[in-house]
Amino acid sequence: MMKGKKKFIAGTAAVAEAAMLANVDVISAYPIRPYTGLMVDLSKKVADGKLDAEFVHADSEHSQLGIVHGASASGARTMTGSAGVGVTYAFETYSPISGGRCPVQMVVADRTLDPPGDFGSEHSDVLCARDQGWIMGWAETPQEAFDNTLIYYRLGEDQRVSLPQFNCQDGYFVSHIPGEVVVPEKSQVAEFLPPYKLAKPLDPRKPYGHGPQIFSDQGPALQLQRAIVMNRAKEIIPEVVSDFNKVFGRKYDSYIENYNPNDADVCLFVNGAHSQTARYAIANLKAQGVNVALCRIRFVRPWATEEIAEVLSQYKAVGVVETNNSFGVAGQAGVFTPEVAATLYSLPENKRPMLMSFMAGLSGEVIRLNDFYFMAKKLVQAADRKKIEKPVYWIGFEEN
Amino acid sequence: MADSKTTSQVKEVTIWASGVIQDAEARDTANCIAAAASKEGKHVQAFDNYIDLPDRVNVPVRKYARISSEEIQEKYLYENEHPNMVVVVEPTLIKGFNILRGMLKGGMLVVNTGKEPEELLKFLPNKELLAAVATIDASKVAEALVDDFMDIEGAAAGVLGRGIGAALAGAVAKVSGYFGLESLKEVVQNTDAAEKGFNNVKIKIL
Amino acid sequence: MSLPNIPKEKQLPEGCIVDSPTTEQDHMTTGGWRVLRSVIDYGKCTKCKTCWISCPDAAIKVDENGDVNINLKYCKGCGICASVCPVGAIARIPELDFEDVSVYRELPF
Numbered sequence: 192m193m194k195g196k197k198k199f200i201a202g203t204a205a206v207a208e209a210a211m212l213a214n215v216d217v218i219s220a221y222p223i224r225p226y227t228g229l230m231v232d233l234s235k236k237v238a239d240g241k242l243d244a245e246f247v248h249a250d251s252e253h254s255q256l257g258i259v260h261g262a263s264a265s266g267a268r269t270m271t272g273s274a275g276v277g278v279t280y281a282f283e284t285y286s287p288i289s290g291g292r293c294p295v296q297m298v299v300a301d302r303t304l305d306p307p308g309d310f311g312s313e314h315s316d317v318l319c320a321r322d323q324g325w326i327m328g329w330a331e332t333p334q335e336a337f338d339n340t341l342i343y344y345r346l347g348e349d350q351r352v353s354l355p356q357f358n359c360q361d362g363y364f365v366s367h368i369p370g371e372v373v374v375p376e377k378s379q380v381a382e383f384l385p386p387y388k389l390a391k392p393l394d395p396r397k398p399y400g401h402g403p404q405i406f407s408d409q410g411p412a413l414q415l416q417r418a419i420v421m422n423r424a425k426e427i428i429p430e431v432v433s434d435f436n437k438v439f440g441r442k443y444d445s446y447i448e449n450y451n452p453n454d455a456d457v458c459l460f461v462n463g464a465h466s467q468t469a470r471y472a473i474a475n476l477k478a479q480g481v482n483v484a485l486c487r488i489r490f491v492r493p494w495a496t497e498e499i500a501e502v503l504s505q506y507k508a509v510g511v512v513e514t515n516n517s518f519g520v521a522g523q524a525g526v527f528t529p530e531v532a533a534t535l536y537s538l539p540e541n542k543r544p545m546l547m548s549f550m551a552g553l554s555g556e557v558i559r560l561n562d563f564y565f566m567a568k569k570l571v572q573a574a575d576r577k578k579i580e581k582p583v584y585w586i587g588f589e590e591n
Numbered sequence: 592m593a594d595s596k597t598t599s600q601v602k603e604v605t606i607w608a609s610g611v612i613q614d615a616e617a618r619d620t621a622n623c624i625a626a627a628a629s630k631e632g633k634h635v636q637a638f639d640n641y642i643d644l645p646d647r648v649n650v651p652v653r654k655y656a657r658i659s660s661e662e663i664q665e666k667y668l669y670e671n672e673h674p675n676m677v678v679v680v681e682p683t684l685i686k687g688f689n690i691l692r693g694m695l696k697g698g699m700l701v702v703n704t705g706k707e708p709e710e711l712l713k714f715l716p717n718k719e720l721l722a723a724v725a726t727i728d729a730s731k732v733a734e735a736l737v738d739d740f741m742d743i744e745g746a747a748a749g750v751l752g753r754g755i756g757a758a759l760a761g762a763v764a765k766v767s768g769y770f771g772l773e774s775l776k777e778v779v780q781n782t783d784a785a786e787k788g789f790n791n792v793k794i795k796i797l
Numbered sequence: 798m799s800l801p802n803i804p805k806e807k808q809l810p811e812g813c814i815v816d817s818p819t820t821e822q823d824h825m826t827t828g829g830w831r832v833l834r835s836v837i838d839y840g841k842c843t844k845c846k847t848c849w850i851s852c853p854d855a856a857i858k859v860d861e862n863g864d865v866n867i868n869l870k871y872c873k874g875c876g877i878c879a880s881v882c883p884v885g886a887i888a889r890i891p892e893l894d895f896e897d898v899s900v901y902r903e904l905p906f
Contacts, residue, residue, distance in 0.1 A: 609830075609832070649831075649832065649873060650830060650905065651829070651830070681832065683831070683891070684829070686829070686892060686898055687828060687829020687902060688904075689901070706893075713896065714893075
C-alpha cells in the first residue's frame, strides 16, 4: 500500500514533489520567506524538464493570483503560494476567484503579519481570508503537506465543488525542517487524481463572461449558491479522504483527528505543526497520572460543525490552542475560540464541555513540552472543579 | 513537570560557516552527519538556522544536526541550545564569535584549517568547556562546491557529500564517534574524501 | 476579563518604534565576518582618499591629519580598498595572523 520512495525532505520540497506528480500546468511565483523554497524547487524541476509547466514570475502577490485566476479559468491546473503579508497583499483577488469557481491551489507557509516583522509562524495570515469561500487546512508534517496537495486538488477540482484551496503549513516548523516523506509512484497518483476538466473554460471559439455586474435582487441567490457549494464540499470530504487512504495506505480522518490513547476526558484543540509536540506531551503526562487528548482540526474551511461537535462532546473541557491573533474578537482569544464556541453551542447544554483558550506559539515561538503540561494541568483542574479558572491564558506570561 | 531528561539524550552538532560561499557545504555536512547516523538506526534531524538565512557573502551561518537513540520529542527548535560538537568551516569565525555558546563541559570542536589544534587555543576564551580540539584541512582532500550558491531555503537536498562536506563529516565521525566511517561511506558520493577526513584529522585532547 | 501584565524584561517600546542610529551602533558590528584584514602601509600612502570613498560600508575614516583609518569594528574584509589603492599601499593579511581581536560577539547579530 505505502509504495514509493522514502525521502528526507522539508514541507516546501514535499509540496513541489506532489505538484510534479500532479502535473501542474501553470505556476506563478513571487518570493517571500518562508515559502520561497517551493518556487525555487519547482523552477529547478521545470528547467530540468522533469515538470512540463509554465513558470511565470509575477511582479507581486496580487499579480500572482491574477495570473493563476486567468490560467485556471482557461482550464489549466495551477499552483501559486505566499506567506505573511504576501497573503494579505493579494486579498482583493480571493473572493473573485472563489466566486468564479476557479480551483486554484495556493500553498501558504505561514508567517507572522508585520509588525513585528519576524519570520516565525503564525496562522493569522491565512485565517484573515477565512470568509472568502476557499477550502482551507493545515498540514502537521511534510508528509501531510505532500498528501494535502493531492487531496485538495481532487476535492477542489471535483465538478460538484470547483472551489480554490489554501494548502497551509507552519512556516519553518514544517516548511524548513525536513521529515520523512514517502513519495508514491505516478501510477498511484493517476489512480487518485483525475486530470483537471473545467465545465466552461475560457476559449475564444466559445466565449464566456466571468463576474458580470448583477442587480442586488439577484445577489442573495448567488450567495446561497456558493454556500450550498461549500456545504457540498464538506459532504464530499469523507469520500475523497477515504479514497486517498485506500490508494496510498494512510489513515487520515476526514474533518478532525481525535487522538485519545489514554481515555482522557479533557482535550487540547490544536491546528498545525504543534500537534507533533502535543503527542509526546500526552505520552509523557500519562506517566505522571495526567490524561489529556488531542483534537487536531484537519479542515478549517469547510468547518464541519455537527461532526466536530460530536467529537468534542465526549470531553468535559476543551482547551483551544490559538497560534493566531484577532485583536478585539469575541472571547478575547483568537480566531478558533468563537468557532469552537459556536460548534459547542449546537450541543444540548448537558452535553456541552467547558471551553478555555491558550494563546501559544505566537510570533513563531516554540510551544515546549512544559507549556503543554501547563495547559493540561489547567484543563484537568477545570474538569475536577467543574468550572474554569479563567477563559484565556497567554502562555509565557502567566505566573505559574 | 520539567522534562529535561529527553532533550539531554540528543547529541547536538552545530556547524558554523561563511554565508553564500560555504552555505551549501555546511548544509551538506549536516545532511551527511544525519544520513550516516540514520543508517545506524538513530533518530535524526538536520536543518538550517532560520534567522541566519537569507545569507549574504561572509555572514556567519549555522546549520544543525541532532542525533538521538530515542525519538526526538521537541522537534521544533530554532537552534541547538547545548551543542556537544561544534564544526567550523571558516576558521576565522572562531575569533569573532562565541562559537561554543551554550556548550556544556566536555564538548568537542573541529575546525577546517591546515593549522595545528594548539594554534587555535589562543583565540578561544572559553576553551575550558572543551574536552578535545581537532583540525582537518578539508580543502586538501576534496574540492569545495562552487556551483551551488542557490539559496534553497528548505528545499530538497541533492546528492550528498560531493565536496568538503564529506571530509568534515568524516572528521566528525572520528572525533565524536556518533556514527561510523562505514555508514558515512554508504551515504556520500565522495567516499575518498570521507575516508581521508576520518584518517587525517589531528586531535588534541585537553 | 483582564489580560496578563508584560514582565519588564520582555517589554518593547510602544508600536515597536525604536531609536535609529546615526553613525555607529553596537548591535550589528560586522568585523567578525572578516577573513582577510586590510593593513595600510602609511609609508606608501599618499592620502588620495580613494579608499575612503570606495569603501561600500563607509568603514574608512579620515582623521584631522588627513590620514585614513580602517574601522576594524565594521570592516568586512571585502578588499575593495586594496584593489583601488593607486600605489598599492594596502595589503590583505589573514585575520588569524593577528592576535588582537576587534569584535567578539555572542551571537551573529
